[in-house]
Amino acid sequence: MLPQLPIMAHLVLGYPTLPESLRTAETYIAAGCAILELQIPFSHPTADGPVITVACQEAVKQGVTVSDCLAAIRALRKKYPEQEIMVMSYLNRIYVYGMYRFFQDLGEMGVGHVIVPDLPVVGPTQSSPPKGAGSSSSSVISSPQGVILSESEESEAEGLKNKIKSRPSASDSSLSLRMIPLEMDKITEMIGPAAKGEEWVRPPLVPVLAANIPDTRLDQLIAAGYDFFYLMSDFKITGSTFSLHPRLREIAGRIKSGNSAARIGIGFGINTPEQIKAVLEVADYAIIGSALIVAQQEGRLENYLENIAHSTTPAV
Amino acid sequence: MTLTQTTYQDQILASNGFFGPYGGCFVPEVLLPGLSEIADAFEAIKTDETFLAEFRQTLREFSGRPTPLTPLPRLSERLGGAQLFLKNEGLNHTGAHKINHCIGQALLAKRLGKRRIIAETGAGQHGYATAAVCARMGLDCTVYMGRKDYERQRPNVYWMELLGARVVPVEDGTQTLNDAVIAAFKDWVAHPNDTYYLLGSAVGPHPYPAMNTFFQKIVGEEIRRQCLAQAGRLPDVCVACVGGGSNAMGMFFDFLDEESVRLIGVEAGGRGTRSGEHAAKLLQGQAGIFEGYHSYFLQDGDGNIANTHSVSAGLDYCGVSPVLAWLADAGRVEFAVASDAEALEAVQTLARAEGIIPALESAHAFAYAFQLAAELPREAVVAVNASGRGEKDLFITMRHFQEESLIQYAKNLLTI
Ligand SMILES: Cc1ncc(COP(=O)(O)O)c(C=O)c1O
Numbered sequence: 163m164l165p166q167l168p169i170m171a172h173l174v175l176g177y178p179t180l181p182e183s184l185r186t187a188e189t190y191i192a193a194g195c196a197i198l199e200l201q202i203p204f205s206h207p208t209a210d211g212p213v214i215t216v217a218c219q220e221a222v223k224q225g226v227t228v229s230d231c232l233a234a235i236r237a238l239r240k241k242y243p244e245q246e247i248m249v250m251s252y253l254n255r256i257y258v259y260g261m262y263r264f265f266q267d268l269g270e271m272g273v274g275h276v277i278v279p280d281l282p283v284v285g286p287t288q289s290s291p292p293k294g295a296g297s298s299s300s301s302v303i304s305s306p307q308g309v310i311l312s313e314s315e316e317s318e319a320e321g322l323k324n325k326i327k328s329r330p331s332a333s334d335s336s337l338s339l340r341m342i343p344l345e346m347d348k349i350t351e352m353i354g355p356a357a358k359g360e361e362w363v364r365p366p367l368v369p370v371l372a373a374n375i376p377d378t379r380l381d382q383l384i385a386a387g388y389d390f391f392y393l394m395s396d397f398k399i400t401g402s403t404f405s406l407h408p409r410l411r412e413i414a415g416r417i418k419s420g421n422s423a424a425r426i427g428i429g430f431g432i433n434t435p436e437q438i439k440a441v442l443e444v445a446d447y448a449i450i451g452s453a454l455i456v457a458q459q460e461g462r463l464e465n466y467l468e469n470i471a472h473s474t475t476p477a478v
Numbered sequence: 479m480t481l482t483q484t485t486y487q488d489q490i491l492a493s494n495g496f497f498g499p500y501g502g503c504f505v506p507e508v509l510l511p512g513l514s515e516i517a518d519a520f521e522a523i524k525t526d527e528t529f530l531a532e533f534r535q536t537l538r539e540f541s542g543r544p545t546p547l548t549p550l551p552r553l554s555e556r557l558g559g560a561q562l563f564l565k566n567e568g569l570n571h572t573g574a575h576k577i578n579h580c581i582g583q584a585l586l587a588k589r590l591g592k593r594r595i596i597a598e599t600g601a602g603q604h605g606y607a608t609a610a611v612c613a614r615m616g617l618d619c620t621v622y623m624g625r626k627d628y629e630r631q632r633p634n635v636y637w638m639e640l641l642g643a644r645v646v647p648v649e650d651g652t653q654t655l656n657d658a659v660i661a662a663f664k665d666w667v668a669h670p671n672d673t674y675y676l677l678g679s680a681v682g683p684h685p686y687p688a689m690n691t692f693f694q695k696i697v698g699e700e701i702r703r704q705c706l707a708q709a710g711r712l713p714d715v716c717v718a719c720v721g722g723g724s725n726a727m728g729m730f731f732d733f734l735d736e737e738s739v740r741l742i743g744v745e746a747g748g749r750g751t752r753s754g755e756h757a758a759k760l761l762q763g764q765a766g767i768f769e770g771y772h773s774y775f776l777q778d779g780d781g782n783i784a785n786t787h788s789v790s791a792g793l794d795y796c797g798v799s800p801v802l803a804w805l806a807d808a809g810r811v812e813f814a815v816a817s818d819a820e821a822l823e824a825v826q827t828l829a830r831a832e833g834i835i836p837a838l839e840s841a842h843a844f845a846y847a848f849q850l851a852a853e854l855p856r857e858a859v860v861a862v863n864a865s866g867r868g869e870k871d872l873f874i875t876m877r878h879f880q881e882e883s884l885i886q887y888a889k890n891l892l893t894i
Contacts, residue, residue, distance in 0.1 A: 204781070205651075205778075205782035205783045206656065206660060206768070206783050208506075208664075209506050209667065219651075222782050254768050255780070255781035255782070257766060257781065258780065259780075279506050280504050280505055280506060280767075280770070282503070282504070282506075282507050369507065370506060370508075372506075372508035372670070374508060375507065375511075376511060394508060397667060397669065397670055398668055399668070402668075
């Protein structure tokens, strides 16, 4: 086996076709990329730049479904059981597929983490339910008409609420997030308690943070036990010109000192070996998306990966 | 939904961002500090008399409020049913109700010390109002507009530019309102600290749905006063068109807890019921979470957002206010559709019979109200929100009514 590269390599499932995207994944694996980030295509990827947006739209045009994507991921897991895989999706595709079912499916196939850019993370991340949560009804999740929290379920969520409340309060920060409905039963419920009697196997979410994260909020997330943090290189969308915000070093330090086991990736706009080097001084992984897609479009994906491998020290 | 102690109004005003299961704040974390700042400020101004006095004064002095409630006696007579009244939001400065929430939000942005304003626009009315308010308050203004809307609402592009705004045509996707919203969010991600996103309807993440409802509710408050004075009673029915829901919520809010007042939102039926041919999200959409909020969206069944169509750019949008989604489920607001053709016909009918040219968006409300009024008894009072005036639609309606003259005019313009 090749030494692992500290690279999290992104691709859009179904672009240019589903079989071809799987071959791309195998190319990433063969090059030794430590983590694969597999994005489920969405018609309107609100936080992505033009390259990933077009890739998503092409995949959607071909009618790639969420089920197709899950089957592809399952096949990949089978063939490469050792390969770390993270799945990225915008919220609506998961919501319409069924939140609980989606996380359950991924959990069962051993996907380590899920990145949902338009879902600010909340709540605990353990792979077993907090006491009591596992027994509430599953009707909450499957109804396409919405997430309705009935009276009886409310009490089940109390455990979560109390847990969240007991964490450090954010009120001392100038940006308190006080009025933002984050610590809401509804969001927690949407991600879902397991159906009656079933094992709770939801893979943890990955917080996607930028340099403007208030310290108190960051401390909250660290305390909540998230074990992988995705930092945006700067105030940008994916595929923008690279720059590294000076505050990221401090943020990374804060995460590591709060939880030495937590891993950190930095992404958005990373392309050249120099940029990767700069990122790896701050983080454990460089996350590469648009640049890989462009390399593939231009028929120089192997070259590009080789070039990175040569100029990057393998991860230990 | 049964009303126990709290009323619909209380629930909306005290909302933490959820209206029943709808609403929320589903955005990338990078936007949370900015939204939180706005939500805090909104919470504070709701009861801040100094702020509210300045808001009302600006509405009066800059936008010309109150707008009249105009009886439509000739049409009512011809239809043989209810008495029709028209709330003329088109007489606002810049020609539509949009300026109500633009003034409110711009004052809020100033209070937060933001100098740079961004906005999205569909019909161009929200962008036009934003540009005017920004010019007036000395704020830098950038407006995103889908390329298709940019071309079909060209007069408003020109007005915005004349007012000193930068108008950015968005080439992504279907090049309509939806794509403009996404482009504005992307701008905000790139400038989260110095920029205020002045969102143009009762949609988006918290606090926009509640906040724009709050700034628009003056429309219904005026209707109540005017209707009592002019008709001696409250309206029996209020009818408004629904794009994102700002003019509808503005009209409906004051009557939400009056059980006797029927509230009807009219969606864009476009040119058919097939996906992509209309913009009727409450009647044909499915629950989803997109652009920051949980509501009904037009989708493909597997979580992708569907294309929409309407002759009116302002209704040509895939989502709808989470407040309206909640009120729809509760049965408090009813929904109907009017097609492109019916809306165009309503423009002509209202123009000829009453001397008022409504915006194509508003014409959807009239098309439905005309049908409804004919079925109601003579003593019934139906109020219709003319959310905007029709001048901006010059090239669209002219193409339908006088295509030859339009072509001739375009040719002549080039040779003068
Ligand atoms: C005149 C007019 N009416 C209605 C609308 C639809 O928006 P909303 O449903 O938010 O009132 C628009 C939007 O551009 C508009 O310009």
